[in-house]
Amino acid sequence: MTAVATPPRVIASRPELLTDRSTHYCPGCGHGIIHRLLAEVLEELELAPRTIAVAPVGCAVFAYDYLQLDWVEAPHGRAPAVATGIRRVRPDSFVLTYQGDGDLAAIGTAEIIHAAGRGELITAIFVNNGIYGMTGGQMAPTTLLGQHTTSTPTGREAGAAGFPIPMTEMLAILPGVTYAARGSVSDPPHIGKTKAMIKRACKAQLDGAGFAIVEILSNCPVGWGMTAVESMEHLSEVEKVYPLGVLVDRSAPARQPAAAEGA
Amino acid sequence: MTATVERAPTEGATGSKRSRILMKGNEAIAEAAIQAGCDAYFGYPITPQAELLEWMARRMPELGRVFVQAESELGAINMGLGAAATGARVLVSSSSPGMSLMAEAMSYMAGSQTPIVLVNVMRGGPGLGSIGPSQSDYFQAVKGHGHGDYKVPVLAPASIGEAVELVATAFELAERYRTPVILLADGILGQAMEPIEPQFRHPPRQEFDWALTGADGRPPRVLRSLHLLPERLEEHNNVLQAKFREIARNEVRWAGEQLEDADLAVVAYGTAARIAHSAMRKARQEGIRVGLFRPITLWPFPEPQLRELASRPTAMLVVELSAGQMVEDVRLAVEGRCPVAFHGRTGGMLPTPDEVLAELRRLDATVRAGGAT
Numbered sequence: 001m002t003a004v005a006t007p008p009r010v011i012a013s014r015p016e017l018l019t020d021r022s023t024h025y026c027p028g029c030g031h032g033i034i035h036r037l038l039a040e041v042l043e044e045l046e047l048a049p050r051t052i053a054v055a056p057v058g059c060a061v062f063a064y065d066y067l068q069l070d071w072v073e074a075p076h077g078r079a080p081a082v083a084t085g086i087r088r089v090r091p092d093s094f095v096l097t098y099q100g101d102g103d104l105a106a107i108g109t110a111e112i113i114h115a116a117g118r119g120e121l122i123t124a125i126f127v128n129n130g131i132y133g134m135t136g137g138q139m140a141p142t143t144l145l146g147q148h149t150t151s152t153p154t155g156r157e158a159g160a161a162g163f164p165i166p167m168t169e170m171l172a173i174l175p176g177v178t179y180a181a182r183g184s185v186s187d188p189p190h191i192g193k194t195k196a197m198i199k200r201a202c203k204a205q206l207d208g209a210g211f212a213i214v215e216i217l218s219n220c221p222v223g224w225g226m227t228a229v230e231s232m233e234h235l236s237e238v239e240k241v242y243p244l245g246v247l248v249d250r251s252a253p254a255r256q257p258a259a260a261e262g263a
Numbered sequence: 264m265t266a267t268v269e270r271a272p273t274e275g276a277t278g279s280k281r282s283r284i285l286m287k288g289n290e291a292i293a294e295a296a297i298q299a300g301c302d303a304y305f306g307y308p309i310t311p312q313a314e315l316l317e318w319m320a321r322r323m324p325e326l327g328r329v330f331v332q333a334e335s336e337l338g339a340i341n342m343g344l345g346a347a348a349t350g351a352r353v354l355v356s357s358s359s360p361g362m363s364l365m366a367e368a369m370s371y372m373a374g375s376q377t378p379i380v381l382v383n384v385m386r387g388g389p390g391l392g393s394i395g396p397s398q399s400d401y402f403q404a405v406k407g408h409g410h411g412d413y414k415v416p417v418l419a420p421a422s423i424g425e426a427v428e429l430v431a432t433a434f435e436l437a438e439r440y441r442t443p444v445i446l447l448a449d450g451i452l453g454q455a456m457e458p459i460e461p462q463f464r465h466p467p468r469q470e471f472d473w474a475l476t477g478a479d480g481r482p483p484r485v486l487r488s489l490h491l492l493p494e495r496l497e498e499h500n501n502v503l504q505a506k507f508r509e510i511a512r513n514e515v516r517w518a519g520e521q522l523e524d525a526d527l528a529v530v531a532y533g534t535a536a537r538i539a540h541s542a543m544r545k546a547r548q549e550g551i552r553v554g555l556f557r558p559i560t561l562w563p564f565p566e567p568q569l570r571e572l573a574s575r576p577t578a579m580l581v582v583e584l585s586a587g588q589m590v591e592d593v594r595l596a597v598e599g600r601c602p603v604a605f606h607g608r609t610g611g612m613l614p615t616p617d618e619v620l621a622e623l624r625r626l627d628a629t630v631r632a633g634g635a636t
C-alpha cells in the first residue's frame with residue numbers, strides 16, 4: 001500500500017490570541033476554557049487590535065499572561081468603573097471586563113450595577129464558580145446554600161450567611177443593559193452555547209446598544225473539594241439555582257431616550 | 264452655590280490679555296485643568312468642592328470632552344484609572360472623606376505608574392467632620408492614602424492664582440514621572456473668590472510607550488501593580504524608589520519672604536500661610552523680625568532648605584489648620600537645630616493673625632530669654 005500524503009485535517013487548534021504556554025490554573029479549572037472561548041470570539045470578530053481588557057482580582061488576574069491583548073489591572077471589584085473610564089475616552093476601543101463572582105457580586109457590586117445602569121458600552125464576562133478561588137475557597141455571595149467552603153465549614157446557612165445572589169437577573173432589569181445571559185462550561189454543548197452568548201455580548205457593544213454581560217457557571221475543583229470530573233458534573237446542581245439562558249436581549253439601543261421598554 | 268463669574272475664559276483669550284477676572288477657587292481650578300488639556304473628569308459631589316464638579320459638568324461636554332458623575336469616589340477614581348491608562352489627561356476631585364475612598368486606587372496607580380491629577384479641597388475631620396476649611400489631610404496626602412511603599416507629589420497653593428498655575432504643573436509632573444499628583448487645597452481656597460490673571464498654561468502632549476490603545480501592530484501592553492514573585496516586586500519597588508529620589512532632587516518648590524534678617528520663621532502652607540503672612544507684617548511693625556517659609560511642594564518637602572534656614576540662630580513657628588501634622592516634618596528637617604513651636608486650629612476653625620502674633624511674641628520672648636519652647 002502506498003502512503004497517501006494528505007495532511008492531517010485540523011479540527012481544533014490554539015487560537016493565536018492565546019499564548020503558547022501552560023496556565024497557572026489548577027487542572028480542570030473552567031477559567032482556561034473561558035479564556036479560549038473569549039480568544040475565539042475576539043478573533044472571529046477581529047476585535048483584538050482595538051481591545052482594552054480589564055483584569056480582575058481573583059484567579060483570573062493573570063489573564064493578561066494568556067490573552068495577548070492590552071490589559072489594565074483593576075483594584076478588586078472596580079473593573080466596571082475602570083472600563084467606563086477607558087470606553088469614555090476611547091470610543092473606538094472595544095472594552096471588556098473579566099471578573100469572578102467575588103469580584104463582581106461582592107466587593108464590586110456598586111461598580112457593576114452603576115456601569116450597567118449607565119448603559120456603558122462595555123462587555124462583562126462574569127465567571128461564577130460559587131467561591132473565592134484565589135484566596136483558598138471561602139464563601140462567595142453566589143455560594144449555594146449548604147455548600148461547604150473554608151468560611152462556611154458546616155455549609156452555607158441562610159440565617160447566618162444569607163442567600164445566593166442572582167446577580168445577572170438583578171442586572172437584567174436595568175434599562176441600560178442590552179444583553180444579559182447565563183451559560184455554563186459543564187459540557188461541550190453548553191460550552192458551545194456559552195460561546196454564542198459571548199459573541200452576542202460583544203456584538204452588543206459594537207452596535208452601541210448598551211451594557212452586556214455573560215455570566216458563566218464555572219467550576220473550582222480545588223475550592224469545591226472535588227476532582228475535575230466531579231466538579232463538571234456538579235455544575236448541573238448549580239444550574240438548578242442559576243438557570244441557564246438569555247435573560248434579556250433588547251434590540252433597541254439602550255441609550256435612546258425613553259427606551260425603558262417597560263423594564 | 265451660584266457662580267458669579269460672568270463666563271469662562273475662552274481658549275483663544277488665554278493669557279493674551281492682562282485683564283483680571285474674578286473666579287471662585289474651585290471653578291478656577293476646574294478651568295485651569297480644562298485649559299491644561301484635561302480630557303476627562305470624574306467626580307462625586309462633596310462640599311466644599313462641589314463647584315469644581317459642577318463647572319466640569321457644564322464645560323467638559325461643551326468641549327466634547329468626558330464628564331461622568333460617578334456612583335462614589337471609588338467609582339470616580341477607578342474611572343480615572345481606566346481613562347488615564349489609555350494616556351488621557353485625567354482630573355478627579357473630592358474633599359477629605361472622598362479622598363479616603365480614593366486611597367485604594369491611588370496605591371494601584373502609584374504601583375502601575377499611571378499619571379493622574381487629584382484635587383483635595385480639604386475639610387475638617389476626622390469622620391464626617393465639618394465642611395469648614397482644614398489642613399488635616401496633610402498626613403494622608405504626604406504619608407498615606409493607599410498601602411505600600413510610595414509617595415506622590417503634593418502641591419499646595421496659597422492663592423487661587425497659584426492654584427491655577429499649579430494645576431498645569433500637576434499635569435506636567437504626573438506625565439513626566441508617571442505618577443498620581445495631588446493638588447492639596449482647602450475649603451477657603453475652594454470657596455473664596457479672588458481676581459486672577461487668566462494665565463492658563465497648556466502643557467504639551469507626549470506619546471506614551473505604555474498607554475493602552477489596543478495591541479494593533481505592536482506587542483500587547485499591560486498596566487499592572489501585581490508582581491507575585493518577591494524578587495520581581497523588590498525590583499519594581501527599586502525602580503519606584505529611584506523615581507521618588509529623582510522627584511525629591513528635582514521638584515522641591517517653596518517660597519520665602521523676609522527670611523534674610525529674620526530671627527523667627529513662620530512655616531506654613533496654603534491658607535495658613537496667608538494668615539501667617541498677615542501676622543508677620545504685624546510682628547515686623549512691633550520690631551520682631553519674622554520671616555515666612557512657605558512649602559509649595561509638601562512632598563517632596565523642602566527639607567534641605569529648611570535645614571539650612573535652621574542653622575542660623577532662629578526659632579520656628581509652624582502654623583496649620585490642623586492639630587499639628589506638617590510640624591512633624593519641620594522638626595525632622597531641622598533635626599533639633601532650632602526650637603520649633605506650633606499653633607493650629609481644627610474642625611474648620613481658622614487661626615487669626617492676632618493669635619499667630621501672640622505666639623510669635625511668646626516665641627520671641629522665650630528665645631531672647633535663652634529658653635526652650
Ligand SMILES: Cc1ncc(C[n+]2csc(CCOP(=O)(O)OP(=O)(O)O)c2C)c(N)n1
Binds near residue numbers: 056102
Ligand atoms: C481589597 C481586597 N480585598 C481582598 C482581596 C483578596 N482577594 C483576592 S481574590 C479574592 C476573591 C476572588 O474571588 P472571585 O472573584 O470569585 O475569583 P476566583 O478566584 O474565584 O476566580 C479576594 C477576596 C484583595 N486582593 N483585595
Ligand code: SF4
Binds near residue numbers: 024220
Ligand atoms: S482555585 Fe479554583 S478558580 Fe482558581 S485556578 Fe484553581 S480551580 Fe480555578
Ligand SMILES: [Mg+2]
Binds near residue numbers: 102128129133
Ligand atoms: Mg469565584
